[in-house]
Amino acid sequence: MKQKAPFIDSLLGFTAVVGLVALYAPLIAVVVLSFFQITRLRGVIGFAPFSLEPYAALVANHEILSALATSLTVATIASLASLVLALMFAFYFVTARRGFGLLMQVMVFLPFLLPPIITGLALLIAFREIDFSRGLATVIIGHVVFIVPVVYRTVLVRLQLLGRSLTEASLDLGASQTQTLVHVILPQMRPALISGLLLAFAISFDETLITLFVAGSETTLPIRLWAMMRVGFVPEINALATLILLFTAAITVAIGLMQRSQGERAS
Template sequence: MKQKAPCLDALLGLVAGLGLIALYAPLLATGALSFFQIVRVRGTLGFAPFSLDPYVALLANGEILAALSTSLVVATVSSLLALVLALMFAFYFVSARRGLGIAMQIMVFLPFLLPPIITGLSLLIAFREIDLGRGLVTIIIAHVVFIVPVVYRTVLVRLQLLGSSLTEASLDLGASRVQTLRYVILPQLRPALISGVLLAFAISFDETLITLFVAGSQTTLPIRLWAMMRVGFVPEINALATLIFLCTAAITFAIGLMQRAGERV
């Protein structure tokens, strides 16, 4: 039996605690500053009383809300399109010959594995070659190309775990392939589909560098925040960051629940 090392356990716990503090202290500070603003009183810094003014100002800031709306539209549409394509690619991989399946996987994963600046520049050149003006459509296309691998990998792993026995049993019992897909395969893939879409949504919502190449006159929230860095942030940014953090935490929690549900099935 191995002996425990209390000192080592304490050291590892201390390192883990410091790591968590380094990760979450800025987020907690941002949340606190969205309710208690820093003010200067008689030459010294202090905190103003509790106030929801930054959240009220956020609701009145048309530019930030417009950028947020664009990001939500892009992330939603891109995630749904990526889900459809990922399903098609996953079904093709499990049924195609090995060489063709591997070639398809390389094509799917390559835009995600390349540096974002290369992916963004390549998409910009492609859009110019086909004379497609930059705007909302090009942003959605670029995001779909970037997030398809995320959904595809999630769906493929679940699909491979199912095997072919369910499909064969359904066909033997007289169901058509469409019925088998609708009533047998898709219900089994539901946790992977939902978790993949949520993860793709979070990645698309946060994407900045590729979007800069293909956005044109459209402004997403990350691009808007990037532009504001040069002139300084307004107080409502703390409120926006707090809301985004809470939504992201909720999405992450939902993904974890979906993955656990998929493992139990």
Template sequence: MRHKAPLIDALLGLIAGVGLVALYAPLLATAAISFFQVVRVRGALGFAPFSLDPYAALLANGEILAALATSLVVAAVASIAALGLALMFAFYFVSARRGLGLAMQTMVFLPFLLPPIITGLSLLIAFREIDLGRGLVTIIIAHIVFIVPVVYRTVLVRLQLLGSSLTEASLDLGASRVQTLRYVILPQMRPALISGVLLAFAISFDETLITLFVAGSQTTLPIRLWAMMRVGFVPEINALATLILLFTAVITFAIGMLQRAGERA
């Protein structure tokens, strides 16, 4: 029987509370400032009345909207391509000999495990050697290389949990391998596939360092935000950071719900 320790429980709760405040207070402060701008009145700091002017200025900024469109296109294309590659790698891993599967898996994870500056520099050198000019295509390729491991791991775990019994039963009942994949395996993996794509989309959308190496004249939203911060904090930055925070929170919540649905299934 577990003995209760109120003092230890209270101490752990206090530590957890302080940790949560340290993590989320800056984010909540940024969101608050986007609605109530900080002003100086008679030498003292105060808050201006509630206003949506920073969001209006953000929506009127054509450069930010163009960068947002580029980030959405890159994240969507890279996530879908990464899903296709991750599925092929996962099926190969469960069917190949152990040595070959582990070698393939090491190659898949390597770009993600390396420091982003090394991955970005390596991709830049590779693009230069094949004479591929930096732009939207190189950004998408770089993001695919970086996010494939995320989708691959999510897909592989679900595929291993399914085991081989469903495939064997489907084949025994006369279905072809394509029919088994379409009507048996993929429906069972749907929560893992969707959550993997959403997670990859969020990572691609926020990627900055690798993108700096391969972007050329193209500008994604994180790069545009970084450029705006170099010249000083303007109200649009707080509004943009708040919207990105809300967008990421929605994706995180969706991933959590999908993972719970997969566990129940």
């Protein structure tokens, strides 16, 4: 039996603590500063009393509300469109010949594997060549291209776990292919569909770099936040960042619960 090395265990524990602090300390600081503003009085740095003024100022900012509405619209449409496309690609992969299926996978995953700046630049050039004006439609297209691979992978794994036995049994019992899809396949894939949809929504809501290339005059919430930071930090930025953090964390927790439920059902 091997003996434990206390020094190595302590070193690993210290490294883990440092890593956690480096990851979460900035996030905690943003949340705290959204409620307690820093004050400087006679060279002494302190904290002002608890206040919700940054959130009140944020709600009163019509530009931010407009950007929020744009982000929600883009994320909703892009995630739904990505889910439909991912389902089509997944069904094609499990039924097509191996060579065509692999080629399709390469085409689906390539925009996601490339650096976002390359994907955004390629989309910008493509829209310019076909004389397609940049706006809300181009932002949605750019997000769909980027997030389809994520949804596709989630859907494909679940579809492959189902196998063909359910489909064959349904068809043998007299159901049509449409009835099999609606009443047999899709209900079994519900956890994967919901988790993929939530993941796509979270990625689209936070996407910034590709949006910068294809947005035109449209402004999403991450772009508005970036623009606010360029002119200096104001209390509203901490409030906005806190709300985005909480919103993204809620979606992440929901995705984790859905995947956990899916894994328990599969086992």
